[in-house]
Amino acid sequence: MAAQTHMATQAQPPRLVAPEGVSAASGSMFAEILWVAGRSLRKLTRNPMVLFFSLMTPVIWLVLFSQMFAKLFAQGASGGVALPYDYVAVMLPGVATMTTIQSASQSGFGMVADIESGFMDKFFVSPIRRSSVLSGKLLADGLRMAAQATLILLIAFFFKLVAGWRIPFATGILGAALLVVLTAAFGVAFSGLSNAVALRTKNTEATMMVSFSLTFPLLFLSTAMLPKGLLPGWVQAFSAVNPVSYLADASRDLILTGYDWAEVGSAAVAIVILGAILNGFAVSAFRAQGK
Amino acid sequence: MASKQQEPGAGADQSNGTGGDGAAIIAVQDLVKVYGGGHGPGRQEPVRALAGLGFSVKAGEFFGFLGPNGSGKTTSIRIITTLLAKTSGTVRVAGYDLEREPEAIRRVIGYTGQSIGVDGELTGRENLTLLGRLYHLPAATVKTRVEEVLTVLDLTEAANRPAYTYSGGMRRRLDLGSGLLHYPRILFLDEPTTGLDPQTRNAVWEYLRHLHKEQDMTIFLTTQYMEEADQLCQRLAIIDKGQIVAEGTPAQLKAEIGADVITVRIPRDAAFENARDRALALVRGIPTVKRAAVFDEGISVHAENGGATLLDIVRMMDAENLPIHHVALSHPSLDEVFLQHTGRAMRVEEVKPMSRMPFNRRRR
Numbered sequence: 001m002a003a004q005t006h007m008a009t010q011a012q013p014p015r016l017v018a019p020e021g022v023s024a025a026s027g028s029m030f031a032e033i034l035w036v037a038g039r040s041l042r043k044l045t046r047n048p049m050v051l052f053f054s055l056m057t058p059v060i061w062l063v064l065f066s067q068m069f070a071k072l073f074a075q076g077a078s079g080g081v082a083l084p085y086d087y088v089a090v091m092l093p094g095v096a097t098m099t100t101i102q103s104a105s106q107s108g109f110g111m112v113a114d115i116e117s118g119f120m121d122k123f124f125v126s127p128i129r130r131s132s133v134l135s136g137k138l139l140a141d142g143l144r145m146a147a148q149a150t151l152i153l154l155i156a157f158f159f160k161l162v163a164g165w166r167i168p169f170a171t172g173i174l175g176a177a178l179l180v181v182l183t184a185a186f187g188v189a190f191s192g193l194s195n196a197v198a199l200r201t202k203n204t205e206a207t208m209m210v211s212f213s214l215t216f217p218l219l220f221l222s223t224a225m226l227p228k229g230l231l232p233g234w235v236q237a238f239s240a241v242n243p244v245s246y247l248a249d250a251s252r253d254l255i256l257t258g259y260d261w262a263e264v265g266s267a268a269v270a271i272v273i274l275g276a277i278l279n280g281f282a283v284s285a286f287r288a289q290g291k
Numbered sequence: 292m293a294s295k296q297q298e299p300g301a302g303a304d305q306s307n308g309t310g311g312d313g314a315a316i317i318a319v320q321d322l323v324k325v326y327g328g329g330h331g332p333g334r335q336e337p338v339r340a341l342a343g344l345g346f347s348v349k350a351g352e353f354f355g356f357l358g359p360n361g362s363g364k365t366t367s368i369r370i371i372t373t374l375l376a377k378t379s380g381t382v383r384v385a386g387y388d389l390e391r392e393p394e395a396i397r398r399v400i401g402y403t404g405q406s407i408g409v410d411g412e413l414t415g416r417e418n419l420t421l422l423g424r425l426y427h428l429p430a431a432t433v434k435t436r437v438e439e440v441l442t443v444l445d446l447t448e449a450a451n452r453p454a455y456t457y458s459g460g461m462r463r464r465l466d467l468g469s470g471l472l473h474y475p476r477i478l479f480l481d482e483p484t485t486g487l488d489p490q491t492r493n494a495v496w497e498y499l500r501h502l503h504k505e506q507d508m509t510i511f512l513t514t515q516y517m518e519e520a521d522q523l524c525q526r527l528a529i530i531d532k533g534q535i536v537a538e539g540t541p542a543q544l545k546a547e548i549g550a551d552v553i554t555v556r557i558p559r560d561a562a563f564e565n566a567r568d569r570a571l572a573l574v575r576g577i578p579t580v581k582r583a584a585v586f587d588e589g590i591s592v593h594a595e596n597g598g599a600t601l602l603d604i605v606r607m608m609d610a611e612n613l614p615i616h617h618v619a620l621s622h623p624s625l626d627e628v629f630l631q632h633t634g635r636a637m638r639v640e641e642v643k644p645m646s647r648m649p650f651n652r653r654r655r
Contacts, residue, residue, distance in 0.1 A: 291376045
C-alpha cells in the first residue's frame with residue numbers, strides 16, 4: 001500500500017475522458033485499406049537502403065548479362081542478320097518480371113514479423129474489417145512493385161540515352177505504364193503464395209524457402225528471358241502453362257513491336273486466374289488465424 | 292491430480308459476484324478451448340487448455356487471473372478479446388455476444404498482449420496515430436487523443452523517435468497506450484509486467500491504478516505474480532489447468548486459510564515419500580493444527596499460534612528421526628492460497644525478453 005501513498009504525492013496526469021459524442025465506430029473500408037497500406041509504405045521509407053538494394057539485382061542483370069549474352073542472342077535469333085534492337089530490349093521485361101516475382105516472394109515476411117511481434121493482434125482487436133488488413137498490405141505491395149518496375153524502365157531508358165542501348169520502347173510512355181501495371185498486378189497475384197505460406201507456417205525461413213525455390217524455375221521455364229522460339233522443346237511446353245510467360249510475352253511486345261491486345265488480354269486473364277487461386281489460399285490462411 | 296480441491300468449509304465462495312448480476316460487464320460460462328486434434332501430419336494430440344471456465348466481472352472492477360504458465364490465462368483473454376475462437380461456451384462482453392457481435396466488442400475494449408505489439412520502425416506518435424485511426428475516430432480527435440495518451444504515459448519527449456530505440460519499459464508503455472486511444476470501457480492486459488524490471492513494474496502499476504480510479508475503467512489483468520494480483524486486483528480468480536480453483540478478493544482468499552502457515556521441506560532422497568507421510572501423520576496429531584497437507588517438497592500446515600506449533604513439529608519430527616531440510620513460518624499469502632487449492636507451490640518461470648523475439652512462437 002506504500003506505492004499508493006507515493007502515487008498520491010505525484011502530479012496528477014490529465015484526466016482521460018471521452019469527449020461528448022465520440023465513440024469508436026465502423027466506417028469506410030476504403031479508408032481502412034489506405035491506413036494499412038500507408039503504414040507499410042511508411043515503413044518502406046524508413047529503410048531506403050532496402051529499396052535501393054532491391055534494385056541492385058535487376059540493374060546487374062540489365063548491365064551485365066544483357067551485354068554478355070548480346071552476341072549469342074543476335075546470332076541465335078536471326079542467324080547473323082542484324083536486328084533493330086539489342087538483347088537488353090528482349091530481356092528488359094524479363095528483368096522487370098523477375099524483380100516483381102522476388103518482391104512478391106518476400107511479401108509474407110512482413111506478415112510473419114507482424115504476427116510474431118504481436119502487431120497483427122492490434123489490427124485484429126480493432127474493429128476494422130479483417131479483409132482490410134490483407135487488402136491494405138496487397139495495395140502497398142502493388143505500389144512498391146509498380147515503383148520498382150518504373151525504376152527499371154527508367155534505368156534502361158537512361159542507358160538508351162547515354163550508352164546508345166537499342167531499346168525501341170515501341171508503345172511509348174502509355175505502353176510503359178501498361179507494362180508497369182501488368183507487372184505490379186502479376187506481383188500482387190503471385191504474392192498470395194508467399195502470404196499463404198507465411199500465415200500457415202508463421203515462419204520466415206519456410207516462407208523464404210518456398211518462394212526462393214520457385215522464383216528461378218518459374219522465370220527460366222518461361223519466355224521471360226528468351227522468346228519462345230529460342231527455348232528447348234520441353235521448356236516451350238512448360239512455358240505455355242507458366243503464367244510468367246503470358247506477362248513476359250505481353251510486356252515484350254509493348255517494348256519491341258507495339259500493342260498486341262490479344263497478348264495483353266491473355267496476360268490479364270492469366271494474372272486474374274493466378275491471383276484468384278493464390279490469394280484464395282492466402283485469404284483462407286488469413287481467416288484461419290485465431291482458430 | 293484434480294484441479295479443484297474439495298475441502299468442506301474451506302472452498303472459495305464461488306458465487307461471489309457471479310450469477311444473475313445485472314452489472315456484470317464480462318460474463319463467461321462453461322468456456323472450453325481445445326487446441327489441435329486436427330488431421331494431417333504434424334498435428335499433436337488435442338490439448339484441453341480451458342476446461343469449462345465460468346466467472347464474471349462487474350463494471351468498474353479491477354479483476355485478475357492469477358496462475359502459472361500454461362494454466363490458460365492467455366487462452367482465456369485471447370478468446371474474450373475476440374482474438375481466438377473458442378471451442379464451446381458463452382461469453383458476453385459489455386452486453387454483446389462474442390459469437391454474434393465481435394465487432395461491437397472490439398469497439399469498447401482495449402487490449403495489451405503478452406508480446407509487445409509495437410512497430411519498431413514507426414515512431415511512438417505514428418504507432419498511436421495509426422492504431423487510433425483504426426477505430427474510425429475523426430482525425431482531429433485522434434490527434435488530440437494521441438497527445439493526451441503520450442502525456443499520460445510520459446512518452447512525449449520520445450514521441451518522434453522510432454520505437455526500436457525505446458527501452459523495454461517505454462515500449463510497454465507505448466503498447467499500453469495503444470489500447471487506450473478509443474476510450475475503451477474495458478481494458479484487457481495479458482501479463483503486462485512480465486519481463487519488466489521492478490522499477491518499471493511499479494510505474495506500470497501506478498498507471499493502471501490511475502486508469503482504474505480516474506476513468507472508472509474495468510480492468511481485466513492476467514498475471515503470474517502473486518504480488519501483482521495482491522496489489523492491484525479488487526477481486527481475482529486463481530486459475531490452474533484451465534479451471535478456476537478459487538475466486539474472491541485477495542483478503543477473502545487469504546482469510547480462508549485463517550491461520551499461520553508452516554511449511555516443512557523434507558530432503559528429496561529415496562526416503563522422501565515415506566518421511567513425508569510419517570511427518571503428516573505426526574503433525575495431524577497436534578491439537579493446534581487446523582489443516583495439514585502434503586505438497587511436492589514436503590508438508591504444509593495451517594495452525595493457530597504458528598510459532599509454538601512450529602516448535603512442536605520440529606521436536607516431534609526430530610524425536611522420530613525424520614529429516615528436515617527447511618522450515619518456514621508465514622502469515623497467509625496468495626502463495627499459500629495457490630498451494631492449498633492446487634497442491635503445488637506456484638513457480639514463476641521468468642521469461643527473458645529475448646526469448647519472446649522472432650524465433651519463438653508466442654506462448655499460449
